[in-house]
Amino acid sequence: MSVAALRGWTSIPKPSALPGFGITFGFAVTYLSLIVLIPLTVLVARAADLGLDGIWRVATTPRVLAALEVSFFISAAAALVNALFGTITAWVLVRYEFPGKRLLDAAVDLPFALPTAVAGIALAALYATNGWIGELFAPWGVKIAFTPWGILIALIFIGLPFVVRTVQPVLQDLDREVEEASATLGASRAQTVFRVVLPALLPALLTGVALAFARAVGEYGSVIFIAGNMPFVSEIAPLLIVTKLEEFDYAGAAAISTVMLAISFLALLAINGLQAFSRRRLGHA
Amino acid sequence: MRNDVLTESPIVRWTLLALAVGFLALFLVLPLLAVFAEALRRGPETFLKAFADPDTQAAIRLTLLVAAIAVPLNLVFGISAAWAVAKFEFPGKSLLVTLIDLPFSVSPVVSGLVYVLLFGAKGLLGPVMDDWDFKIIFAVPGIVLATIFVTFPFIARELIPLMQEQGTAEEEAALTLGASGFRTFLTVTLPNVRWALLYGVLLCNARAMGEFGAVSVVSGHIRGLTNTMPLQVEILYNEYDFVGAFAVATLLAGLALVTLGAKSLLEWRYGDGLARAHRH
Numbered sequence: 001m002s003v004a005a006l007r008g009w010t011s012i013p014k015p016s017a018l019p020g021f022g023i024t025f026g027f028a029v030t031y032l033s034l035i036v037l038i039p040l041t042v043l044v045a046r047a048a049d050l051g052l053d054g055i056w057r058v059a060t061t062p063r064v065l066a067a068l069e070v071s072f073f074i075s076a077a078a079a080l081v082n083a084l085f086g087t088i089t090a091w092v093l094v095r096y097e098f099p100g101k102r103l104l105d106a107a108v109d110l111p112f113a114l115p116t117a118v119a120g121i122a123l124a125a126l127y128a129t130n131g132w133i134g135e136l137f138a139p140w141g142v143k144i145a146f147t148p149w150g151i152l153i154a155l156i157f158i159g160l161p162f163v164v165r166t167v168q169p170v171l172q173d174l175d176r177e178v179e180e181a182s183a184t185l186g187a188s189r190a191q192t193v194f195r196v197v198l199p200a201l202l203p204a205l206l207t208g209v210a211l212a213f214a215r216a217v218g219e220y221g222s223v224i225f226i227a228g229n230m231p232f233v234s235e236i237a238p239l240l241i242v243t244k245l246e247e248f249d250y251a252g253a254a255a256i257s258t259v260m261l262a263i264s265f266l267a268l269l270a271i272n273g274l275q276a277f278s279r280r281r282l283g284h285a
Numbered sequence: 286m287r288n289d290v291l292t293e294s295p296i297v298r299w300t301l302l303a304l305a306v307g308f309l310a311l312f313l314v315l316p317l318l319a320v321f322a323e324a325l326r327r328g329p330e331t332f333l334k335a336f337a338d339p340d341t342q343a344a345i346r347l348t349l350l351v352a353a354i355a356v357p358l359n360l361v362f363g364i365s366a367a368w369a370v371a372k373f374e375f376p377g378k379s380l381l382v383t384l385i386d387l388p389f390s391v392s393p394v395v396s397g398l399v400y401v402l403l404f405g406a407k408g409l410l411g412p413v414m415d416d417w418d419f420k421i422i423f424a425v426p427g428i429v430l431a432t433i434f435v436t437f438p439f440i441a442r443e444l445i446p447l448m449q450e451q452g453t454a455e456e457e458a459a460l461t462l463g464a465s466g467f468r469t470f471l472t473v474t475l476p477n478v479r480w481a482l483l484y485g486v487l488l489c490n491a492r493a494m495g496e497f498g499a500v501s502v503v504s505g506h507i508r509g510l511t512n513t514m515p516l517q518v519e520i521l522y523n524e525y526d527f528v529g530a531f532a533v534a535t536l537l538a539g540l541a542l543v544t545l546g547a548k549s550l551l552e553w554r555y556g557d558g559l560a561r562a563h564r565h
Binding site for chain 1: 291292293294298301302304305306308309311312313314315316317319320323358361362364365366368369370372373374375381384385387388390391392393394395398399400401402403405407408409430433434437453456457460466469470488491494495496497498501502514515516518519522527530531534537538541542544545546548549553562
């Protein structure tokens with residue numbers, strides 16, 4: 001949709017005493033179109049040049065298929081690990097008092113703030129066979145860095161804040177009286193937690209997992225340093241896009257990007273549906 | 286002891302606490318320590334010598350330049366979008382808000398790729414750029430564009446919910462009392478959102494200076510010319526100059542720590558002036 005059409009479409013805002021709608025709205029929409037919408041449209045158009053069967057052919061070449069598999073499976077595994085430890089972390093931060101709590105709370109956001117390249121080289125140094133953690137595993141013949149395990153470590157790091165930061169506020173706002181009622185009615189603490197509290201957290205948890213997953217699928221910087229980047233083993237889809245680009249295969253790069261965008265979009269849609277379902281069934285937000 | 290039924294047994298409590306602290310120590314604290322430990326591995330002199338490298342200095346300057354362009358532009362956009370969305374009713378508003386968040390769900394690599402497809406040698410506008418003899422890809426303008434793309438939503442998404450909560454009553458009062466629209470904005474709206482604005486600028490700046498994937502795709506890695514700090518980290522690391530790579534990384538890690546500290550301080554001290562999600 002062109003800027004002019006959008007403007008025409010919205011030219012009658014509800015009457016307001018405040019000035020400045022035209023210029024702020026106009027600037028915001030123009031800037032959004034120039035920076036985000038038009039470039040993304042060009043990407044999809046470039047992929048569409050290949051036609052659906054062309055995109056399919058690129059996406060199903062063995063190397064691309066292997067990279068997509070690595071990206072999606074390891075991202076899902078990392079999101080599951082974060083679902084467990086993220087919920088525990090949110091629980092501890094909301095429900096318990098202990099020294100250093102504020103510091104721990106602030107530290108959760110580190111993966112948002114630390115540049116991914118820095119995280120990448122730090123994790124690679126830690127988990128290499130001569131690193132602080134890698135050398136603990138080396139005697140057992142277990143290699144972490146430069147194998148798919150390294151990718152898992154990097155993606156857990158990247159996704160960690162998403163689960164904590166979506167579950168934490170919901171847990172904070174949860175009505176304690178429900179737990180009192182459950183206890184009064186004779187439920188044990190475990191029953192109360194697993195049948196009353198956790199179901200109420202489920203929608204937020206699913207959202208957090210979906211966000212962590214979506215972020216992990218597209219992640220590049222922190223992964224490439226620790227992955228080893230072996231085709232068919234530890235090569236992620238974003239890296240393959242860069243490789244295609246370096247070979248000047250623009251259409252191929254656009255095709256893989258479009259497939260990735262489509263699959264993550266579908267995954268998010270599925271999880272949104274699941275979330276709406278659980279909200280309806282459980283009757284709370 | 287009626288509270289016993291509302292919390293877990295001490296064993297469970299300690300186990301959960303140990304799990305959470307252990308997990309965060311392993312995945313957050315240790316990597317951060319590793320950055321500084323690796324940088325200082327050969328002693329402080331080697332560490333400091335890393336910053337004498339002219340290419341590293343050029344990378345630091347470029348990173349500052351890119352952030353100095355990208356952050357103000359996204360600031361102007363954030364304020365405009367927030368004013369239009371929060372103070373007015375119009376059809377398509379929720380669509381606009383969704384579209385603003387779009388760059389967050391796009392892979393950084395794809396964020397760079399879109400500009401290569403647009404302005405690259407074989408891109409849509411590549412021939413035009415050639416005619417004008419104006420380079421965007423493998424040059425500074427491309428780096429700026431990619432950085433703007435990935436940091437696009439930060440400021441807008443801090444301001445929109447807060448300004449929506451605040452409504453329009455105060456601005457209407459100022460206008461009734463004869464203030465101009467611009468004066469109303471400067472003296473009424475801006476003071477009301479200043480902490481949220483600062484919060485958004487901090488996050489936007491941290492990401493702008495630290496972005497790797499998108500910038501890496503458009504930069505071309507020309508030493509001393511199109512390398513930002515994260516790209517310089519990569520180059521030094523791939524050349525096995527680990528001390529050099531980690532030395533540059535300490536600057537970025539320091540920036541992350543300062544950002545986190547300032548962010549926590551804002552949430553703790555001025556929580557009322559932030560969007561609801563950040564109030565503790």
